[in-house]
Amino acid sequence: MSIPDDRPATWFVTGTSRGLGLELAVQVLERGDNLAATTRSVERLASALAGRVDTAKLLALEVDLRDAAAVAGAVEQTTARFGALDVVVNNAGYGFLAAVEETSVDEVRDMLDVQVVGVWNVLRAALPVLRNQRSGHIVTVSSVLGLTAVPGWALYCAGKFAVEGISEALAGEVADFGVEVTIVEPGYFRTDFLTTDSLGLPAATSDGYPAIREMVQSHLELQGSQLGDPVKGAERIVAKVVDGGGPLRLILGSDSHAYATAKVEALQANLDDARDTAARTDHATLAEGVSA
Known part of the structure; x- marks a missing residue:
């Protein structure tokens, strides 16, 4: 077991105002554990949690994950409020659907700043605490597109491939300190990931990629009928942390399993x-x- 069994565990979870991160926040609080939840909008998180769960053990933090000092401050606030840090979940991110040629330098930097630099900032801030106490669990929410790539998802895959590599290396680095690492690889889950609020699209497109335009449209139309259930996905993540041990990777969804197998x-x-x-x-x- 990678979390304490004699007191409530303290979780630090990024990207909690929607999707899988929101369901994870709900289930952590339902367990009676402490939760430091980072988000781009504390108001949106409060609205999403209202009426669903008791928030007495919630520390909501509006944090720009690209800002290393802000992330370090959030971890410090967490340990100051709860006196512990047991589970770190890097979940924040967004999709981006475009051909490689269509993806601008700013769009590349924005994605990688959140999806790679942001993850690294959280790890740098949290690892000294976990390493010194010689216990804890780090969860990286990747994607099946961190294992395989498909046309149109190059930028998103670039970020997820990167965090897979970071997490694999990290698992070896921290094993002797009693810290576990899990990489979560979901398929398509029925969240708002495929809405225009969450899915990045290129500022400029090319007439040379009609198949990509068709893919964008088909993905937007898929919204609401994705195979994965975010409640069940969050349950699997919580169970993996509570039980401890097991494989490095947690595959979520039969579609994810099929893509990974191929x-x-x-x-x-x-x-x-x-x-x-x-x-x-x-x-x-x-x-x-x-x-x-």
Whole structure:
């Protein structure tokens, strides 16, 4: 178990005013645990939680995750208010759907500042606490598009591929301190992720990518009929943290499992194809030593 069983756990969760983050916030508070919930709008979070759950153990924090000092201050407020920090969930993010050619430098920087730099800021602020107490659990909400890429999602995939790499490395770095790491890989969940409020679109488009335009329209029309249930998704995340242990990755959704399986099969086919040729670039003497 990566959280205490003799007192309420303290969770620090980013991106809590909607979607999977909101459902996670509700379930953490329903457990009677403490919650530091970051959001871009405290008012929107309060409205979303109103009437659903007792907020006595909620610390709502309006934080720009791109601001390292602000993030560090939020972690300090959390430990000052609750006297502990046990679970850190990097959940904040947004989608972006465009061809690579259509994606501007500012759109790239904005996405990666939130999805990569923001995650890193949270980790830098929280890790000294977890490492010194030699316990805790870090959850990175990635996506199946952190494992595989499809046309139109290049920028979103770039960010999610990055946090997958960060989290894999981190898991090895903190294991000896009793800190667990989990990477969550959801498929399409029935949140507002595919609405124009959450889904970034390019400032300028090209006539050369009609398939991308069709994909954008089909995704907007998919809103409300996605396969995944965010309540069940949050339940799985909470259970993974409470139980502790298990695999590094938590796959959520049969669609996510299918996409990930296809990627593994394609990668295996690639490895099989390269089995007899990969060693041709090895230094001859070193290669002989390895084979021996």
